[in-house]
Amino acid sequence: MLEEDRRKPPERYQLPAAKGMTSGEGFAYNFIIHQFLVRHLPINRTKEIDKAMAIGQFGPALDEVLKRKGETRGTAGAVAHVDASLIGKIVKGTRKPSKEVMASTAKHYDDGQLYIAAAGEVTGGAFAPWLNNVDLHRASVLFKTVEEMKEVLALTSEAPINKTADQLTESDRKIMKRLLMETVEAITALTHFAAVLCKEYSFSWLATWKEHRADLKAKKYMK
Known part of the structure; x- marks a missing residue:
């Protein structure tokens, strides 16, 4: 495939303009664009895209x-035992946050977005990315989550899992x-839905996961 052809989406992949999209369609818009670019751009460009998506989310999330x-920022600095200027650099993206800063601020503010952003930073992007340019109204997220789960279930009937x-x-x-990619998309949707539920209805993100872990241990799924 020629270089110029890689950059021109096949007709079946052409995306609608962001303007005028419904809230449900908007939820996955950025993720769909990323998947298209991964499939159609040269490998070295997709690596740059992945790096940009994976790294640097914590600062904007904290802000x-x-x-x-x-x-x-001074308050956040006090929580993390650093000065406000360092928090400012983290927020602006000129300084990479340390694990200690991410752990202390995420725990203090107990916000799903912060925990998700921190996980992305620590793992180099091997985690659900926080979608920071989409409609995260609880109804929109629920709609998209159900849609993504249905797509996984539909594809399982075709998968030669035996x-x-x-x-x-x-x-x-x-x-x-x-099936793998649909599963990852569903994980991203479900992760956002959990974060939105915690935010909207004042559930603790950290306590929710602690309860989940305790339940898994009680069922002997974990040692």
Whole structure:
């Protein structure tokens, strides 16, 4: 495929303009764009895109949380035992946050967005990205989450899950990859839905996951 052809989306992949999209369509708009770019841009460009999405989310997330709660960078600095200027650099993206700063501020503000952003930073992007340019109204997120889950369930009927890896044909592998990507998209949607529920109805993100872990241990799913 020629370089210029890689940048021109096939007709079946052409996306609607962001303007005029419904709230449900808007939720996954950025994620869909990323998936298109991964499939159609050269490998070196997709690596740059992944790096940009994965790194640097904590600063903007912290800034948003502080504005939402009406607190200053100085307050956040006191929580993290650093000065306000360092918090300012983290927010602006000129300084990478330390694990200690992320852990202390995330725990103090107990905000799902902060925890998700911190996980993205620590893992280098091997976690659900926070979608910071979409409609996160609880109804919109619920609609999109259900849609993503249905897509996973629909694809499971096609997936040759009874086969081992060495038994898969090339066609089988394509189906399994589709199932994997649909699963990841569903995880992203569900993660946002959990964060929105916590925010909207004042549930603790940290306590929710502690309760979940305790339940898994009680069921012997974890040692």
